[in-house]
Amino acid sequence: QVTLVESGGGLVQAGGSLRLxxxxxxVTFSDYIxxxxxxxxxxxxEFVAAVSRISTTVSDTPSMKGRFTISVDSAKNTVYLxxxxxxxxxxxxxxxxxxxxxxxxxxxxxxxxxxxxxVTVAS
Numbered sequence: 001q002v003t004l005v006e007s008g009g010g011l012v013q014a015g016g017s018l019r020l021x022x023x024x025x026x027v028t029f030s031d032y033i034x035x036x037x038x039x040x041x042x043x044x045x046e047f048v049a050a051v052s053r054i055s056t057t058v059s060d061t062p063s064m065k066g067r068f069t070i071s072v073d074s075a076k077n078t079v080y081l082x083x084x085x086x087x088x089x090x091x092x093x094x095x096x097x098x099x100x101x102x103x104x105x106x107x108x109x110x111x112x113x114x115x116x117x118x119v120t121v122a123s
Contacts, residue, residue, distance in 0.1 A: 001025075001026045002024070002025070002112040003025045004023070004097070004098060004112055004113065005022070005023045005024075005115070006020060006021065006094065006095065006096045006114045006115065006117040007020070007021050007023070008020040008117060009094060009117030009118045009119045010118075010119070010120070011120045011121075011122060012086055012119070012120070012121055012122070013122050014086060014087055014121055014123050016086050017082070017083060017085075017086065018083050018086065019081070019082050020036070020080065020081040020083070020096075021079070021080055022034070022078060022079040022096030022114060023077065023078050024077050024078065024079065024096075024098065025077065027077070027098050027112075029074050029077070029079075030053045031053075031100060032098045032099065032100055033050055033051070033052045033099050033100070033103055034050065034051050034072065034079045034096070034098055035048075035049065035051075035096070035097045035099070035105070035107075036048040036050070036070060036079075036081045036094060036095070037094070037095045037097060037107050038090075038092035038094045038095065038119075039092055039095070040091060040093075043092075045095070045107045046061075048070075048081065049070035049081060050070065050103070050105055051070050051071070051072055051079065055103055057105060058070060063087075063089060063090075064090075067083065068081060069081070069082040070082075079096060081094065083119070086119075086121045087121060088121045088122070088123045089121075090119060090121050091119060091120050091121050092119060093116040093117065093119075094116060094117050094119055095113055095114055095116045096114040097110035097112060097114070098111065098112040
């Protein structure tokens with residue numbers, strides 16, 4: 001059974017940083033693609049970053065490019081999302097997700113999801 005639990009969200013001032021954590025169980029990182037997605041009210045869920053055994057991808061959309069980093073601590077079975085230079089438009093619920101099979105950044109292809117952690121960036 002796969003379980004994903006996010007933490008680390010909260011309220012931060014614009015320009016600040018946050019590091020989100022995703023504690024995973026039932027997942028072997030070498031066999032799964034781990035992803036971070038976000039969803040703001042009234043908007044579709046969008047890709048933020050993903051990591052696999054052989055690849056790492058961070059969204060290159062202008063709104064996120066160069067500010068987010070994904071990393072894995074296999075010993076702790078935890079995936080991190082480091083977010084810097086946060087902006088009010090980064091306000092959203094951030095979700096950790098996992099999938100097996102082919103590398104993909106489409107949220108519809110991910111099988112397992114955490115409950116999400118809220119990030120609010122104040123201007």
